[in-house]
Amino acid sequence: MLAILFWLAVLFIVYTYLLYPLVLFLLTRGRKPPSYITPNEWPRASIIIAAHNEEAIIRQKIENTLGLDYPCDALEIIVASDGSTDLTNQIVEEYFDRGVRLYALEEQGGKTRAQNKACEQIQNNILVFSDANSMYDRHALKSLIRPFSDDNIGCVCGELRYVNPSGHGVGKGEGLYWRYEQFLKRRESLLSSALGANGSIYALRRELFEDLDPDIISDFVMPIRVWMQGFRVVYESSAIAKEYTGDTFLKEFQRRTRIIARSLFGLWSQRSVLNLFKHRAFAFQMISHKLMRWLVPLALLLIFGLNGFLVGNVYYYSLWILQCVFYGLALGGSIMPRTVGKYALFYIPAHFCAMNTGAFLGLLRFLTGRRYRAWQPMSRN
DSSP: OHHHHHHHHHHHHHIIIIIHHHHHHHHHTTOOOOOOOOOSSOOOEEEEEEESSOTTTHHHHHHHHHTSSSOGGGEEEEEEEESOOSSHHHHHHTTGGGTEEEEEESSOOOHHHHHHHHHTTOOSSEEEEEETTOEEOTTHHHHHHGGGGSTTEEEEEEEEEEEOTTOOHHHHHHHHHHHHHHHHHHHHHHHSOOSOOOTTSEEEEGGGOOOOOTTSOHHHHHHHHHHHTTOEEEEEEEEEEEEEOOSOHHHHHHHHHHHHHHHHHHHHHTGGGGOHHHHTHHHHHIIIIIIHHHHHHHHHHHHHHHHHHSTTSHHHHHHHHHHHHHHHHHHHHHHOTTTGGGSHHHHHHHHHHHHHHHHHHHHHHHHTTOOOOOOOOOOOO
């Protein structure tokens, strides 16, 4: 019985990380991303930049946005400052004469609440959401908005690429993981609909926007709401934003904890999408990509624990030794990300463990009802 449970847990992880991507590939093999018509007149758009104490980067972000290849008379730039106590607001005010607007909340209430408030007065056709530390390629905005020429598309997710100039293991691990995620997003977009967006670069039609609970993660739940209204959510790989990676696995672990906890609260609020009989492909994707991924830490604990009871068999003893070696490599990569952590043998286990430890704590926070709302800017390399 213990052996059966052990191998079921192994199969759970293998399906989540390997078999599901393979199924996606087979189901979408031969399909190509659609080509969209370039509009004769670009729609009026508002880009909402979420910021909290971003004095170190907000000027660069505004200059980056002002330099985008998009008609100036059709683009509104709004900085939603969530209770910033540094010089963020003063820096934004320097750009008032260039059309930049500031929506400043006196108290920090979270990114989702800041976005809710900033969107209340917006009348433009397209809402674009971005973070202060995300720098867009010059043509990114046109690439992001072009798919709205298809009336069936309600939300478009762009492609986030991580920059790791120092070449340390944290950045390499995050970059590898994100390329894997991008593969899934492209395939899911071709099969049915992209499951979620990335808070750094996504857009939706103004009439589809809904105020969200400040405790949930907007870039995960908003695309679900758009899909529930009968519109598609698509992934557009030519709309590119770039960010620097974090510099420690501890920060990656903390980030994952926060993201998973808020995503679980969000999924619970939209749990009807898990109905396979009603939503079919979309529910299949949501269960396989999101829900099962968030439960992987439990499977890992089960595998390690059960393996301890099975070590009397030389085969299971060898598997237990391999697990210990894997976690030892993860520890080494975490402690020394700029030396041995630069090598795949160390940074892959380190990132995998940081991600799943964060997911485990995020799951615990969800189960105990402890919510995140406040946020802090990511430190830059």
